[in-house]
Amino acid sequence: MEYMSQEGFDKLVAELRQMENVELPQVREAIAEARDKGDLSENFEYHAAKREQARLLGRIRFKQRILANARVIDTSRLGSDTVQLLCKVGITNLANNSKMTYTIASPHEANLREGKISIKSPIAEALLNKKVGDVVEVRVPAGMLKLRIESIER
Template identity: 60%
Template sequence: MSQEGYDKLVAELQRLESVERPKASAAIAEARDKGDLSENSEYDAAKEAQAHLEDKINKMKVSIAEAKIVDLSRLSTDAVQIMSKVEMTNMSTKAKMVYTIVSENEANLKQGKISIKTPIAQGLLNHKEGDIVEVEIPRGIIKLRIDKISIEA
């Protein structure tokens, strides 16, 4: 993943631990003060929300522990790889598309960032400019021509 993506993940983890976790504990305490826990749906909901939060925190900790930060200066534009910005043309519709291939945690379609695990990214990997690749997507097979490969710092 990029250094920027790693930094965002660490900041979000810190926010969850320092802001959201105390809020969840306070919600449980407030619900507990309302009496009989056996019939207290507010208490059950607060406990469930806390469990979801703790699960999210644990998953983020694993992602951070397993993260490998990509040194963008060492990447090549010879072939598509993680962190490549790929300009391509859909050969059947002639539609132009631009995607940057990123780690799963950094994927954001609105920003044009697709996960390396998506069918399109998998189909493009290791191909060069000018190559026409056939990519199997849920709706069938599409042909994409790789027009340009670059690295965005």
């Protein structure tokens, strides 16, 4: 089961609809055009279009599986006393005193540019169920980080 926000769920649905209603018909049209050009054994355009169709169908099946197992979380029912999924967490790296703010998101919604980290990441796993003021140690590829939780918001 995949827990996610309503925004993330809606985005996945929109991506799936785009692939099914726009991209897939375009690929099928490209296959038909390439087929009309004659000998399929030496037709590069036909083989390229078939590969694109297989890739696209794989992505569609993947998105469908995610959506079939998705559960949208009602954020109004979650508390803000501990770090949980969909929390915005303010943390301080105690080694260099730098402050960061991350939102704990599902793996499918994670986007570091937007400040969303996956709940399956080492930092998020270390922060889960901790409270404001707690200090956690996290093993990351660069070594050990000591982080203090400064704030938790919904």
